[in-house]
Each structure stands twice: as C-alpha cells, then as structure tokens.
Amino acid sequence: MTNSQPGLEQNIEKLGGYLARFRQDGIRNHINGETVTAASGETFETRSPVDDSLICSVAKGGAADIDAAAKAAKGAFAEWRDMKASDRKAILHKIADAIEARAEEIALCECWDTGQALRFMSKAALRGAENFRFFADRSPSARDGQSLPSPTLMNISTRVPIGPVGVITPWNTPFMLSTWKIAPALAAGCTVVHKPAEFSPLTARILMEITDEAGLPKGVWNLVNGFGEDAGKRLTEHPDIKAIAFVGESSTGSMIMKQGADTLKRVHFELGGKNPVVVFDDADLDRALDAAVFMIYSLNGERCTSSSRLLVQKTIAQDFQAKLVERVNNIRVGHPLDPATEMGPLIHKVHFDKVVSYFDIAREDGATIAAGGTAPESDGHYVRPTLFTDARPGMRIAQEEIFGPVLTAIQFETEEEALEIANGVDYGLTGYVWTNDISRALRFTGKLEAGMIWVNSENVRHLPTPFGGVKASGIGRDGGDWSFEFYMEQKHVGLALGQHNIPKLGAS
Ligand code: NAD
Numbered sequence: 001m002t003n004s005q006p007g008l009e010q011n012i013e014k015l016g017g018y019l020a021r022f023r024q025d026g027i028r029n030h031i032n033g034e035t036v037t038a039a040s041g042e043t044f045e046t047r048s049p050v051d052d053s054l055i056c057s058v059a060k061g062g063a064a065d066i067d068a069a070a071k072a073a074k075g076a077f078a079e080w081r082d083m084k085a086s087d088r089k090a091i092l093h094k095i096a097d098a099i100e101a102r103a104e105e106i107a108l109c110e111c112w113d114t115g116q117a118l119r120f121m122s123k124a125a126l127r128g129a130e131n132f133r134f135f136a137d138r139s140p141s142a143r144d145g146q147s148l149p150s151p152t153l154m155n156i157s158t159r160v161p162i163g164p165v166g167v168i169t170p171w172n173t174p175f176m177l178s179t180w181k182i183a184p185a186l187a188a189g190c191t192v193v194h195k196p197a198e199f200s201p202l203t204a205r206i207l208m209e210i211t212d213e214a215g216l217p218k219g220v221w222n223l224v225n226g227f228g229e230d231a232g233k234r235l236t237e238h239p240d241i242k243a244i245a246f247v248g249e250s251s252t253g254s255m256i257m258k259q260g261a262d263t264l265k266r267v268h269f270e271l272g273g274k275n276p277v278v279v280f281d282d283a284d285l286d287r288a289l290d291a292a293v294f295m296i297y298s299l300n301g302e303r304c305t306s307s308s309r310l311l312v313q314k315t316i317a318q319d320f321q322a323k324l325v326e327r328v329n330n331i332r333v334g335h336p337l338d339p340a341t342e343m344g345p346l347i348h349k350v351h352f353d354k355v356v357s358y359f360d361i362a363r364e365d366g367a368t369i370a371a372g373g374t375a376p377e378s379d380g381h382y383v384r385p386t387l388f389t390d391a392r393p394g395m396r397i398a399q400e401e402i403f404g405p406v407l408t409a410i411q412f413e414t415e416e417e418a419l420e421i422a423n424g425v426d427y428g429l430t431g432y433v434w435t436n437d438i439s440r441a442l443r444f445t446g447k448l449e450a451g452m453i454w455v456n457s458e459n460v461r462h463l464p465t466p467f468g469g470v471k472a473s474g475i476g477r478d479g480g481d482w483s484f485e486f487y488m489e490q491k492h493v494g495l496a497l498g499q500h501n502i503p504k505l506g507a508s
Pocket of ligand 1: 170196226227232429
C-alpha cells in the first residue's frame with residue numbers, strides 16, 4: 001500500500017474537523033423539520049472501512065419512525081405540489097449551490113465512511129449538485145402535456161406528482177446516488193422519505209441539512225436511518241407511500257416487490273450487474289485497456305456499471321492480458337484521503353469477506369489468478385486488485401456479481417460466441433464494446449442484452465440519457481424525462497366541444 005503522498009495529512013486534519021459534530025451528537029433522523037432520535041431510542045454504530053474505527057452512533061429507525069416520516073411527507077405534499085414551479089426551481093438551485101459550497105466536506109466524509117478514493121469522491125459530490133441543477137431547470141415544464149383533439153372533444157393530458165415517495169439507497173457512492181433519486185422526486189413535486197444504507201449514513205445527513213437550510217418546507221424531505229429489514233421494509237409497505245425508488249441488490253429488489261404488493265406500490269429498481277467489456281482484435285487496444293482497467297478498478301469495483309467480465313478475442317488475448325496484469329499490479333491501493341490513491345478499502349467486513357471468498361471459488365473452479373487474489377495485512381478492509389484469467393462462462397466468477405475490484409477474463413473466437421457469452425448471465429445493466437468495425441458495432445449492440453451500451457468508450461454519463469437495466473438489473477429508467485415519468489402520473493381531461501350525441505339509456 002502507498003500511503004504518504006502530500007495532501008493526506010491535511011485531508012485527515014480537515015476530516016477531523018468535519019467529523020467532530022458527528023462524534024459528539026451522532027446521526028439522528030430528520031422528520032417533519034425536526035432532528036430526532038429513533039422512537040425506540042436505539043442506535044447503531046458506523047465504522048470506517050479504513051481502520052475499522054468508530055465514526056459515530058446512528059439512530060436506528062424502525063416502523064414507528066417510518067410511520068412518522070410518512071405522515072410528515074403526506075402532510076407536506078399539497079403545499080409542495082402546489083408551490084409555484086419557479087419557487088421550487090429556485091430552492092433546488094439553492095440546494096445545488098450549498099452542495100458545491102460543502103463539496104469538500106461531503107467528499108472527505110464520503111471517503112471515510114465508504115473507503116472510496118478522494119480522486120473519485122470529489123467529483124461525485126459535484127455531480128450531486130449537477131443532478132439538482134439539471135432537474136431544477138426541468139421542474140417548471142414537468143407537468144406539461146399534449147393536446148389530442150378528437151372531432152367531439154378537446155383532449156388534454158397533463159402530469160401530476162404521484163405523492164409521497166420512498167427512496168432507498170445503497171452504500172456505494174451514496175451521496176451521488178441519493179441526489180440522483182431525490183432531486184427529480186422533489187422537482188416533480190413529490191415529498192420524500194429517504195432510507196439510506198446502514199453502512200454509509202454520513203452524507204445523507206449532510207444532504208438533509210443542506211436541503212433544510214435551502215428553505216425546503218417542513219416535511220418535504222424526511223430522513224430515517226436504520227436497517228433494511230425493519231425501516232426499509234416498513235417504508236415499502238406503508239400505505240401513504242405511493243412509489244419506491246430503490247437502488248441495491250437484485251435479491252433485495254425482489255423482496256421489495258413482494259413487500260409492496262399489498263399496497264400496489266409503483267417501483268423503480270436499479271439493481272446488480274455482471275457487465276461485459278468485449279474487446280475485438282480490430283479495436284484500439286490501448287484505449288480498450290485504459291477503459292477496461294478504469295471501469296472495474298475505479299470506485300473499488302463497487303460500482304453497478306463496472307465492467308466485471310472481460311471478453312477478449314483469442315487472437316489478441318495473450319498480449320492484452322499481459323498488459324492488463326502489469327496495469328493491475330500497478331494500481332495504487334492506499335488511504336482513501338491520499339490524493340494519489342486509486343483504490344481504497346472495501347466498505348465493510350461483511351462485504352470484504354464476500355469479495356475474498358471468490359479467490360477460493362476461482363481456484364476451485366480452475367481459473368488462474370493472474371493478479372491480486374490476496375488481502376494485505378491491515379485493520380481496514382483492503383484487497384488487492386484482482387484478475388482471473390482462463391475463466392469459462394459457466395463459472396461462478398463469470399456469473400455472480402462480486403462487486404469488488406475483481407475482473408474475470410474469458411476468451412472468445414467469434415462474434416457469435418462473444419454475444420452468447422455476453423448475454424449468458426442473469427443481469428443486463430451495461431455493456432462495453434470495442435471494435436473499429438461499425439457494422440459489427442451495430443449488429444452487436446442490437447443483440448446485446450443491456451440497458452446501456454458504450455462503443456469504444458468507458459461509461460460517460462450524460463444526464464438527459466436513459467439510465468437503467470434489463471433482466472435482473474432493474475425495472476424502469478432514470479435520467480431526462482424518464483425520471484419524471486416515474487415520479488408523476490399522466491392525467492387525461494376531455495372537454496366537450498359542443499353537443500355531441502350522448503347515448504340515452506332509460507329514455508323513452
Ligand atoms: P442492498 O440491496 O443490500 O441494500 C440497499 C438498500 O436496501 C439499503 O438501504 C438497505 O438497508 C435496503 N434494504 C435491504 N433489505 C431491504 C428490505 N427488505 N426492504 C427494504 N429495504 C431494504 O444493496 P447494497 O449492498 O447496499 O448495494 C450494492 C448493490 O447495489 C449491488 O448489487 C449494486 O449492483 C447495486 N447498485 C445498482 C445500481 C444501479 O444503478 N443499477 C447502482 C448502485 C448500486
């Protein structure tokens with residue numbers, strides 16, 4: 001591990017300042033404009049993945065806290081829905097301003113809470129602000145509809161916010177993901193109950209403070225910390241919560257669908273992935289290598305869109321893999337607050353154990369561990385960036401989402417074989433295709449089972465484009481107007497143009 005680059009000590013000192021109030025007061029819930037302890041009085045601990053040290057205590061919300069938050073969100077709904085759109089837009093821009101002003105605090109706290117490297121988290125904080133600006137600007141037109149005249153009626157459509165919604169987020173890049181969900185919900189005119197992941201509660205609290213100071217009316221955004229099986233579950237079952245926007249594991253999505261069935265909950269799921277990066281021998285191999293390495297080892301590989309399967313054409317496989325090994329062994333693993341660090345520790349001991357267990361699974365299945373496959377001695381949850389080669393498509397390392405810095409390389413001979421392997425998993429979130437043959441790119445992307453595909457590129461997010469997956473990777477799309485489609489209902493109104501014939505039943 002590399003550790004002592006300039007900047008690390010200053011960052012640790014600054015972090016200490018930002019954490020002092022959390023250490024003193026803990027993280028409490030925020031319901032109807034009030035900062036409150038859990039109704040039960042219970043708390044849980046959040047610890048840093050860097051050295052397993054205690055960060056602070058966190059309110060352990062349960063059903064009673066969710067009930068109070070849902071009541072507040074219901075009570076605040078009419079005022080927020082009916083507020084002038086220009087006023088709503090102004091508040092959302094103020095939130096973006098405040099995120100930018102506190103970007104350093106957000107980034108440092110996020111790194112300490114999640115183990116993500118600062119080089120990525122400082123950008124993630126600013127992307128959170130961009131999310132608010134993007135949806136703020138679209139807020140005034142969110143209700144716009146169409147006129148669909150018929151011979152007898154002037155038919156108009158409009159969109160109205162669905163009501164109070166629940167937002168349940170995971171621990172990977174929690175700040176950015178929370179803003180990605182909450183910004184469009186607020187812009188649409190919905191009120192929100194947010195249940196952040198129990199492993200990474202810090203920045204959700206900062207976001208709540210920001211929204212409060214920006215003048216969001218009481219009850220419009222409520223924060224309940226706690227565990228999935230009680231707070232999360234109650235949120236998905238609550239009759240006053242009209243929709244659940246969920247980001248997390250596919251198996252949790254399946255549970256939420258069952259939990260929400262009795263109240264006919266509308267759901268939007270962004271779930272797991274086992275995304276292929278397919279490298280054909282005619283590609284720009286240097287760029288393909290850069291992108292393949294970036295898309296699995298950045299963000300500690302704890303990224304739903306990571307390219308966790310490398311499908312490489314046999315003709316170039318040996319050479320490509322040799323270069324890959326060199327790059328993987330060079331990745332700088334270290335303290336997340338060190339500006340030079342490229343990979344930090346994994347979020348939690350539970351997740352560390354899961355990722356490490358795949359080293360043995362790979363060996364047992366007969367794959368080769370070409371790089372990494374070990375965990376350095378440390379109090380933190382560090383693993384070495386890992387590459388499995390000689391893998392076959394049916395192996396567990398080629399099928400299951402490991403969600404760590406672990407790449408499984410599989411070789412293929414033909415385009416047809418590549419497609420079969422790429423599609424031969426339960427997931428379908430993203431795909432990355434590297435070829436300079438435009439016809440092949442069109443053929444391949446047409447048949448690749450994925451919600452988002454990049455050709456000759458890593459994942460470059462553009463907010464107006466649709467984001468989401470197929471198969472076990474999700475239901476629904478975010479981004480652009482698709483976010484509003486989820487948080488709003490279409491409404492049709494037909495106005496008679498004259499005296500058209502109305503059927504007369506019971507008339508003589
Ligand atoms: P997780 O499913 O374990 O937890 C996510 C959230 O759901 C947490 O807040 C948790 O408390 C809550 N939860 C758990 N059980 C619940 C229940 N029964 N009812 C209601 N809520 C419940 O996921 P995680 O481990 O925190 O996150 C990693 C997963 O998220 C990976 O699978 C990753 O691919 C996925 N992810 C997907 C996307 C995407 O856009 N597709 C983005 C980021 C992460």
